[in-house]
Amino acid sequence: MPNTLNPLELIARRWQPSAAFVRQAALATVVMAVVIVVTGGAVRLTQSGLGCSTWPKCTPDSLTPTAAMGINGLIEFGNRMLTYVLCAVVGLFIIAARSHAPRRRSLTRLGWTQFWIVMSNAVVGGITVLTGLNPYIVSAHFLASTALLTVAVLSWKRAGEGDEDPRDLVARPVRQLAGLLVLAAGALTVIGTVVTGTGPHAGDATKLDHRIPLDWQEITQLHVDFAYIVVGLTVALWFTLRAVKAPAAARRRVLELVGCIAFQGVIGYVQYFNGLPEFVIGLHMLGSALLWIAVLRVFLSLRERGPVPAVPAPAEDHESLASQPAAATSASSR
Incomplete structure (x- = not known):
């Protein structure tokens, strides 16, 4: 009995996207x-x-x-529907990565990791509703979205490089400094989630007392302290990269991070001194995502894994090349 091909294999036999398309599909997962x-x-x-x-x-x-649910029902339902759009984009990346020649299993694994994070977070979102917006579950829901963003950025990076063993572009202590920056930025994100959980925006106007039982002023101050730690580590990394003459691309990534930090800092102080307006908080959440992307790109820019593998030549091309010496020998013998 002949083996039955799975749908991804069938698609791969009929469509071989370019490396540029795979990278664009990976970038689309970051955007979503x-x-x-x-x-x-x-x-x-x-x-x-x-x-x-x-x-x-x-x-x-x-x-x-x-209709009786009003605008709130539409907003919540619309956010749920976006999950299907996200699944479609992640699915496109999986298919593109699977169909690209040569096949790169590392990319397909990253794609499937994104898919299962999306599925898991959908369940967490359901638990959030069923528990009446338990603040701890709400925080977990956001952090799962951050995990998805992390894997998406890694997928985007890996789609634009090869599969060789990672090679450091700077000395190990510099890489360790960048790793410390990632840890500090991760802590900043987690603490920011807790700040939101202790503040006035739990997600439902009928449960304003449904909060993480921590002092909002104190946890906000801790959040600010970690923001200054991130700033300090970024400045230190910038001068270190200049001192060791690191590649220009790595230094550009740090400058991009500085821009994100400046944007996020301005937004943070505006919202704090203006009574936490909803629109400004929304910008702060956008800034948080952009800052995390910038931090990851800084860290990933300090190593390389070679060029993207070249597309193999078709079998008939190999045959024609192999026949050329024989033909040339026959012609010379005549």
Whole structure:
């Protein structure tokens, strides 16, 4: 009995996307991961966390929001629908990575990792609704989105490089400094999530007392302290890269990070001194995602893995090349 090909194998036999297309598909997953972070924030900031009262349906009797649910139901349901768009984009990346020749299993594994994070976070989102916006589950929901963004950025980077063993472009202590920056930025993100969980934007106007039981002023100060740590490490890394004459691309990545930090710092102080306006907080969430992307790109720019593998020549081309010496020998003998 002949072996049955799976659908991905069938597609791969009929379509071989270019390396540039695979990289663009990987970039699309990064964009959608940022969109999910921002729209998830919009759900919370518009008090629409329970716009749909249950999950997976929107109401016990309806899959979609009803007119009586108003704008909050539409916002929550719209965010749920974006999950399908995200799945489609991640699916395109998986198919493109699987169909590209030569096949790169590292890329397909990263694609499937994104898919399972999306599925897991959908379940966490459902638990968030079913638990009435438990602040700890809400925080986990956001952090899972950040995990998705992390894998998406790594996929984007890997799609533009080869599969050789990583080779450091700077000395090990410099890489360690960059790793410390990643850890500090990760802690900054986690603490920022806790700040939101202790503040006035839980996602549902009917449960303003549903908060993480920590002092909002103190946790905000801790968040600011870690922001200064990130700034200090970024400045230190910049001067270190200049001192060791690191590649220009790595130094550019640090400058991009400086821009993100400046944007995020301005937004943070504006929201703090203006009573936490919803729109500004939304910009702060966008800035958080962009800053995390910039930090990851700095870290990944300090090593290389060779060029993208070349597309193998078709079999008939190999045959024609092999026949040329024989033909030339026959002609000379005559």
